[in-house]
Every structure is written in structure tokens, then in C-alpha cells.
Amino acid sequence: MRSPAGAPMSRRRFLTLSAAGAAAGAAALNGCALQVAGGVRGGGGESVTMMVNDGDIAPELLKQAHKELGIRITLVKNDITRLIAMITNGDPPDLVRGIGALDTPYFAARGVAEDLDPYFATSAVLKAGDLDPVNDLWRYDGTTQGKGPRYGMAKDFSQDSMFWYNTSLFDKSGLDYPPETESVTYEEWLEKAKRLTQRRNGQTTVYGGSYNGLGITVLLASLTVAAGGSLFSDDFTRVDFTAPEARKALDWYVGYAKARVGPSLIDPDPNTWDGPTYQAGRMAMSGNGYWLGGVFAADKQLAKASRLAPAPHFEGGTRISSCQGGTGLWMPKKARNKDAAWRVFEWFFGEGPAKDRASGGWGIPTLKSLRPLMPHQEAYQKQTLKVQEAELKHFSVVPFTPYAKWDALDATTNQIIPAAMKGEMPVSTLADRLNAGMNSQLKRGKEQVG
Template sequence: MPSNTTRRTFLRGATATAFAVTAGGALASCAGSVNGKSSQSGEGQTVTIKVMTNTGELTPEAVKPFEQAHPGIMVQLIAYDDTRLNAMLAAGDVPDLVRGAGASITPYLAANKLAHPLDDYFSRSTVLKVDDLAPVNDLWRFDGAEQGAGPRYGMAKDYSQDTTLWLNTKVFEEAGVVLPDVTSPLTYEQLLALGQKLTKRSAGRIQTYGLDMLNGNVFPKLMTMVASAGGSIFAGDLQSVDFSSAEAQDAIAFYGEFARADIGASVLAPPPETGTLPLFKADRYGILANGYWLGGGLYADPVAEHIRFATAPQFGTTRISPCFGATGLWMPAKAKNKDAAWAFFEWFMGGEPAKARAASGWGLPALKSLEGELPIEKPAQKQSAEVQRAELAHFSTLTFSPYAKIDALEAALTQQLAVGLQGRHSTGRIADAINDKVNALLKQGAEITR
């Protein structure tokens, strides 16, 4: 896991529409029951499947148990790289499984027919049963208009509800600030006020930061705020955005107030390269908005003695608590060894690796049957698990556009936010500038997709 406090990693890549390659051609049909051999190989032959993922998440040593249990399948690990993936897709020499952030990438994969729908595999699986899938897996579904409906194009390996909060009680005590009720959602105004009270300055420099709230995930968090207020950033056809609506301008205005307060990382004050987690561990950050997964990097640290996990704040009248990652695996439409890849998919998503991930506290399990595996031995683990279980009732699905990657949208948005806030532009002017840049990307992507 990286030390950065953003939700692990979204797919990295160019700041324009990515994967400008369509899979084309008919999708290969699913074969019969998975028996460890590919339907494309001869009886008794060894199949090598290519799995493109982060090097820190899977190692050759870690996949040996799978290879031992499936002597007809060898696993070749490929370090995830957008440029290499694009080249492989263009050449037709594609990986059999690819890591991806389902929350933001699924519509693009579906619209461009890059991913193979997995419904037939799920329907026959005795390991990954549809009724055991946590709601987060609906982020890997897209019916052409909405996420959460239509075919399944992948599955999360783990996840978090990414606007939930971590509080450093030592920072609260030193600032003389009363700890809020961690089970009731704060308003965004209350959260900002807490961050201001927790921030400590000396000789014009910040010694203790109050709040890290939107760094690294500004676009999806603004989407969350607008949805909570009853609006939507994307148009119904997902081909444009409108940040000039009343709800969106309110969200932009709040972000501007937060950034100008200079109490934590923002587009005006980027975080250090190591992220804000080390500062939180050093008792120099009061509140981090990063989701349950962050506990995996805290429980073994001394800071675990004085932390609390808190429910997500609420911007509007509707209480929502979404996931921005749903990081997992998808199967390319042109994968040559689909059955063998599915055997690995089942093992990684529903076998011992899935149980180990759940027990580690590095995120929530994507299977409901594994929720009981969450660590509760230490006080911090038990407290966070209790709050998180209640938070599941408020899980919400946001729909992203199939016409541009989140990295591209994030870059365009944050650039215009920084320019607008530095120039002290009006909220309406900032909204118009964001619309111009983001809609140009979406238009370009829609033209390519057609």
C-alpha cells in the first residue's frame, strides 16, 4: 500500500481520454465449467495467463498456491502501466486480467467493448455467488446509461466508503476541541469549522493541519456533494457536465472556502510527495477523509492508541456514502484464456487471498460472507469496524461517464479550480471554466466512442 492517503490508486494515465482503442469483433463465448484448463488449449497443455496489476498487490510468491492447485495454469504477472496496456490492446496481445478502479472505469470499458461481461461465469460459480456480492460490486455494472445496472464487467477485491473520516484525538485534545459524535454525520460547514480550530500555526507556518478533505479526489467528492444536495454533475446522456447549477456552485464555493482557509492539502497547497498519512501518524493532522482502508496503515502504529473512525459528512439533505475506487479485476474482451483467467479470478476474489485481505483491515471485503473477517482485536479496529458496519446502510452508487477517464477529468477540474481561486474569480466564472475544459474532453471521448 502506498503511503499517500488518497484511495490507493485510480488508473494512472494521460490527461486526455484514455484507451483510445476499441476491442471490436464478437466477444468470445464463455466455455463450460471451469476446470483449470483453457477452452483454447489442448488437453494436458499448460496455459499461461497474463495478469496486469500493481507489483505490491501480487508477487510471484503469492500466486504459487494457485499454480500448485491448478497445475495446468501458470501466472505471468505484469506491472500495471497505462501506456503498455494501450499498446497491448492495440496489438491484440492483451492481458487475461487487468487491475482497474471499477467505480470510474466501468462505463468506459463497457461503452468501448473492451471488457468481457462476466455474468455467465458468475451464474455458474460456486465460489463467487451473486447474492453474496457486496453492493460495491454494482459499480462494475453498466447498462449504457447508469452504473449499478446491466452486465457485470469485473469485481472489487476490496473497497472503502471514501468520504468517511479518521480523527486524531490527540490533536483534538491539544487544541481543546471536543471530539464530535462519530456515528452522526457532520455537516460540511461543521467539518470545516473543526479543521480551522485544529490547525496550529507558528511564525506564519502550519505546525498542525486541521483537515485533509478533498486532496486527490476532488472530482468524485464534488459529485458526492452535489448528489447529496439533490443534483447531478453529469447530464443524462453522460456526454457533458454542468458545474453552473446551484448545487454544483455551492460545492465549488465550499471547496474555495476550504482551500483559502489553508488548513490542509488542496489545489492551492499540494501535499508532500509522501502524502498526508505520515503527518497524521506524527500527530500533525487532525482529520483525514480517506475511508476505512486507511486503518490498515494505522493499526500497527502508535497513533492507533488515539484515533477514531467517523461516519461520512453530509452536504445536502440526502445522506450518501459512496466508493470512488472499487479496485479489482476485469477481463479484456480479447483475452485468449478466459476460463483459466476465471479460475484465477475466483481464487483471488473468493479464496484465501480474499480472506487474508479482509483480516488485514486494508479495506472492506467485496463478499458479504467475509465481513466477519474484519479485524477487531485492538480497540481501534473494533471501533472502526462498528462504525463501518453502520455506514454500509448508506452506501451509494455514483455514475461516471464512459467518455473520459477520471484522471483526465480530475486534472481539468483541479487546474481550473487552482486558476480560479488564485485569481479570486467568482464561483460562476470558475464553474464556466470547468465546464469548458471538462466538456471538451467528454466531447472528444464521445466522438472516439462512436
């Protein structure tokens, strides 16, 4: 799938990149917005183009970056169609925003992402021994995610199957708190959510629990691994929702939606995401990782009442605690200003901006040396860190397919699954239809990649 050296890649051969669009909003809501701040040594007057989301980098911070780095940064709006055009025309951005858990195999398999191992090998800022294992999401060996060359790096991360809970709502319901370091089962989590849900006149006034992950396909992939299996075949060319472990994951998620204990495709949250609802005291549990604490950190009363709990596991399954995002940056192979782009990369991921993010509580730093900067002054912050540090040993990469864009797979699921959630379709039929829809996409993608 690689084009001849120096030649633009064929638009026809690279067409699969278009998929269903970039779906930029989901990543912005999960605390993965890129934030530039801080100071570093000066540079040499180069320029770098970054493709990022609206609001990722404020104009005043661009000025600060130019002053401190000596590198002028030009922003291009993150858009998959524009990225295709820029790559096929031989003039791509120098750095591109990506979701490590989902984008790495896709772009690496198509030969458009630069192998950054030579840069890491000589960097005095980003040292291999200091990289958190979450950065393995940005590795791909041509077959499996999590191994091989590094194609990018996460700016910070959370273990997204963990969940927050509001102790005051647990107290009102007379329920015991979840353990700090032991994992409850998904079955137990759902039963608690049912008991915590409050309704009045047919309307839900308090959601018992929200559990939707960062996207429906990556969530189901993680749930399937937690059930002891894999959603994808060994060569990542097929999914099989009829396999026992995948069916268990699908049954649980459909059952969650049917119970109407939390937001879903058939019962959407008017706020569109968990943050405002949890802040308003209308959500007892929220299936989001460490980063969500940054959302309500300014509300001391809520912060003190909130606890972070380990990722659940299935009865008879495997205890894992994956990262479904790992948002960061990657460098296109045809980038024209690679040395200057790497200097920005080092600065962003290892110097002032990274230190500012670490101290903000919006994510776990991806350099282990920055962990001491995580908020730990208050008693509730110490409790959060205790839980989070214990959870780190359960992290593992859940590999994703290189043969379809994640948002295209999400679109297929989102179209089919509501009928099952409403009880209008058996889950067995849902599994067959998901297999047919997704495997058709994966087959086309495999043919295009070769």
C-alpha cells in the same frame, strides 16, 4: 463501437483510451494495491497474463499462485498506452487492474470488457447473494453505472467520504468528538478543521483536516450528489458546475483550499499523501475511509487515539457515503485464456487472498460472508466496526461518465482550479471554465463511442 467478431479493434476508433495516461500512483496510495496470498486447489497448467501496477504482486507470490492454482501468471505493467496497443493488436491481457468507480463505464461503453454475468451465474465461489453492493460499481447497462451486466469486481473497498480523526488533537483544542453514527455537515467539518489547525512562524505544524478524495473529479461528483444534484447530465455527455448543487460543492472545496487547513493543490503535503502526516500526529482529521486504519494499525497508541466518523453531508442536502475507488480486475473481451483467468479471478476475490485481505484491515471485504474476518479483537477495532457497519446502509453508487477518462478530467481541473483557490479567480469564472474544458472532452468522447 464494437469491432467485428474476431477482428482487432481500430486504433483510431479506440484512440480515446489514451486520454492522459493511467495515473497509477493515486490508486496505489489509497490502499487499493492488489495483494496475492493464500492457498487454493490446483489447476490444469494454464497461463494467465495480468496487467497490474508495480508492486501489486510480489515474485514469491507468483510462485505460490503457480504451485497452488496450477496456473502460471505473467505480469504486465499497468500502462494505458500498452493496453491500447495490446487490445488493438488482438492480444490483450487476460485480467486488467481497474478502478470500478471510474473505469467501468469507460471500458464497457467501448465494447472491450467481457460481460462476466455468465461466469458469476455458475460460480460456486462468487455467489450473487454474497456480493456486497459496492460491486455494483462494476456494472453498466449501456446507459448508467450501477445497473446491468457485471464487468469486474472490487477486491475490497472503503466509503471514501468518511474521515478519521485523532482524539488527542481534539482534546488539545477542546473540541467535542464527531458523533459515531450521525453525520456532521461539511460546513461543520470545515469549521472544526479551522480550529484544529496549528501554525508557527507562518508554517502549518498540524493540519486541521484533509479532504481531497481519491481524485478531484470523483470527489466533486460525490460532493455534488451530497448537495442533492448530479455533476453530469442525465446522458453523461456534459457537466454543469453552474447548477446550484455543483456550485455548492465547488464553493466548499475551493473554500477548503483557501482556508489552508489541509493539503491542496496550492498547499501540497510534503509527504504527498495523508498517511505519514497522520501517523506523525500532524493531521487532526483525514478524509479517507476504513482502509486508512490499516496504515497505522501497528502503532497501538495512535490506533487507540483514532476514530472513524461517518461521511459528512451538506445542509439541506442528501446523506450518501460513496466509494470513490473499488479497485479490482476486469477481463478484456478478446482475452485468450478466459477460463483460466476466471479461475484466478475466483481465487483472488473469493478464496485465500480475499480472506487474508479481510483480516488485514486494509479494506472492507466485497463478499459479505468474509465480514467476520475484519479485525475486531481490540476495543478500538470494535468501535471502528460499529461506525463502519452503520455507515454501510448509506452507500450508493455515484455514476461516472463513460465519455472521458477520469485522469484527463482531473488534469483539466488541476490546471484551472488553483487560481480560484488562491483568490485570483471568482468561483463563477472557474465554473464556466471547467464546463468549457470538460465538456469539450466529453463531446469528443461521445463522438468516438457513437
